[in-house]
Amino acid sequence: MVLPSFNRLAWPLASFGFDVDNNGVVVDLVGPFDSIRDSPAAAAGLTVGDRIDLKQMNCWAPGSLVCAALVTVLGGSAGLQETFLDRNVNLIIRPGTGGASRVVHLRAKRVSLDLSGRLVLLADTIASILTMLAAAWLVWTRPGWMTWGFFLYFFWFNPGQTYVYYALLQAQPVLLLIEQGLEDLAIGAAMGGLLIFALSFPHAVPDPRWRRWARLALWLGAGMAVLQLLIGANLFGLPTEIFSMAGYIYSYGLNAMALALLLVRRRELHPRNEQRMRWVIAGCAIGLPVFIFAELCQTTGLLQNIWGNAPSQTVLGLLYLVQGVLAYFVWTAVRRERVISVAIPLRRGTVMTALTLALGVPVMFLHERIAQSQEMWHLPRWLWPLVVAPVLLVALQRLHEVAVDLADHAFHHSYHQARHGLELAERMVREADNFATIDRWLVEAPVRSLRLTSAAVFRDVDGALQRMIPAIGWPAAPLPELRRDLDAQVTGCLARGKPIPLLPRQWQPDGSPSEEQAPCLAVPILGWAGEAIALALFGPHETGSDITPDESDLLHRLAIQAGQGYDRVEMETLRRELRELRAQLADRAEAPPLPRPPES
Incomplete structure (x- = not known):
């Protein structure tokens, strides 16, 4: 039913230029035209209040010309009816002011579609x-x-x-x-x-x-x-x-x-x-x-x-x-x-509409002023496209960026609060001096800032991804580690190097959180050389809503900083152990040699 509408894009339909209600009463004499002067119905002498004589015009004889004319202008649902160009109908009209019915001949006129x-x-x-x-x-x-x-x-x-x-x-x-x-x-x-x-x-x-x-x-x-x-x-x-x-x-x-x-x-x-x-x-x-x-x-x-x-x-x-x-x-x-959360697309749609209206009116005003200025100053034609237009585009682009930033902070206050909280966590994991501190910030900061139901870090220890403490929303004893072959749904993020969203019940082995707290995002934690160090699993929000793409980007940034923090702690640990080994070797070199036993 809607596919034929593509034809209307190239060949607009025609209209008789009037609307009737379901009683057959004429309620409008303009229809789709710009002016009543363009309406064939007005030119034929119809006035608002005239009525199609339904007693004489009906479809008890469905194949008659009377029925064909009636369905063309009434169609069973009244309102605006359009037809093909040059279609002719004869209507029996009862004047709204009273009097005998008369026959009105109408010829459809093309409706322009801008x-x-x-x-x-x-x-x-x-x-x-x-x-x-x-x-x-x-x-x-x-x-x-x-x-x-x-x-x-x-x-x-x-x-x-x-x-x-x-x-x-x-x-x-x-x-x-x-x-x-x-x-x-x-x-x-x-x-x-x-x-x-x-x-x-x-x-x-x-x-x-x-x-x-x-x-x-x-x-x-x-x-x-x-x-x-x-x-x-x-x-x-x-x-x-x-x-x-x-x-x-x-x-x-x-x-x-x-x-x-x-x-x-x-x-x-x-x-x-x-x-x-x-x-x-x-x-x-x-x-x-x-x-x-x-x-x-x-x-x-x-x-x-x-x-x-x-x-x-x-x-x-x-x-x-x-x-x-x-x-x-x-x-x-x-x-x-x-x-x-449905509030996110609703807010974005509201912001887009508001910005369109807020910037559209000044642009139209500016366009009018430029047109007047061009007539007043008589500047060369080449000056407008080569000088004035680029300057205005840059100014409008900057205005748009400022407006978007202001609207974003006004309508996404909770997101920016969470971003500030996770930025603090990024600084802390970069400056941490031990693995346990990084583990704790990776778990507690997202849960607190984003109000998540669960979070856990599985770090590579002697070739196995072992679960670290703390782990919020996870049972105490079960599932102490992940296996790359059996848990490929989540460990696959390590090979991809980017977060992987998890569908409900996609990965829920024994010992994992309940369905309400089950992980919905797996985030890889890689070192400077791209080697897998750990992965973090995060559950949905306390409200039950999923983690948004913007929030996923924040968690990925935190994971990048955590990977650098792990590398730095490991490097400092190796340096400290190296210094201790050197000190031990130096102590041994300075110690007096042991006396040689007497020869027998």
Whole structure:
């Protein structure tokens, strides 16, 4: 349904230049055009408040020209309908001021699609394809009620636009009516799937304590399908705007119910799964209301009746694109058994948006001032690209760096606190005078600064990686050492020379921490020559969230300094032993020779 939208990037569609609600009432005479002067409907004499005569125009004869004209402008869901260029329809219109019905002939006019509109359409189409592929991949790799619910919902409620698809069906009203009925059933299945997903995540089947609600979810989805079928009855002469409004209120209620189920069930989950649930809740809180609002603007006349205006198609495309945030968050939470804190991507998205707005306005103002200055000063044309533009680019780049640094410190205060704590640990391991001190700082500093559940160091002693003391979160006696052949999942980081993330249950031998404290990151500790000295294993955060890539970099930097510290301590130890050996040899050289025994 969304693939034909690629055609619209090169060949924009056409429009009759008016919007109607599900009662057939004209609510707008501009449509996708820039001005009412460009609207074919306004040129034909239509006014706001005029009504399509649904008693005379209906689809009881699906193959008739009357039905073909009606589905072209109404389509069963009202709102803005687009079609192919030069398509002609005859509509029976009842004037809003009263009087006899009249026939109005309309000819579709091409709608220009600017660069921003094409980019938004391209982004929506690509996002919808990726969303459906992600949902299908989850069903294929993790079949269950949860993933099927996710697939059913995003198969229909995705960022894609379907104007071209419906334009293709307008010439075959029978096929469009069949598609409309199947679409109504699909919407019901999608809403039921969303509730099933909320009752199941993060497990494959609904939570046993909530299994009774699963049957109710199916009935609620069926109720949504019935409402959608009632809305489509306007093609058969019934005004259905009230059903349309009821459908959106009902849809909002089902979305709120899904979000409430996720919030309630979050308290019952293991900390690791609770973090995954936070991703789903954040995605739903962002994506669901925005998507429904966009649908409300596009398929009903509510905003036109209240405010007298509605968002443009480009703005609606951006609103639909937000649904991709929900898809990405859910896909991440389902795919990964351990996730980082959802606050991190939310903060980064907020910072990026704020910086874009904060820097975009000055740039536009500066552009206007430069244009005025160029007209005023009459400077040579070569001066602007060779002198002025490079200076402005350098200034803006520096301004961007300062803004990013300030925003980073403001929104990532806890991360910078942890960084300062680990930088102190780096200095201490460099200056340590014995191995035990380095071992202690490697374990205690990350746990304290990053609030980790476990940490341990396994150092090479006589060719074996033996566990050092202290080891936080590890049992006292079991697993005293690692074997390179049996524990290759973690010792492999020594050959790679960089940290390796560990999935839950990927490596959990006897004697290792419990599942809540099991290591999620293996960090190698190498010497100056690249030889393996030790490795450190770190567990997740106390909240159950995974170690982030930035935190992994901090731990890797600490491990590098620890490796140099180990080398320095070993070198100092060898020097001290060498001095002691030299002193012993000197003492022996200065001692008087022993008397020779008498000869017999």
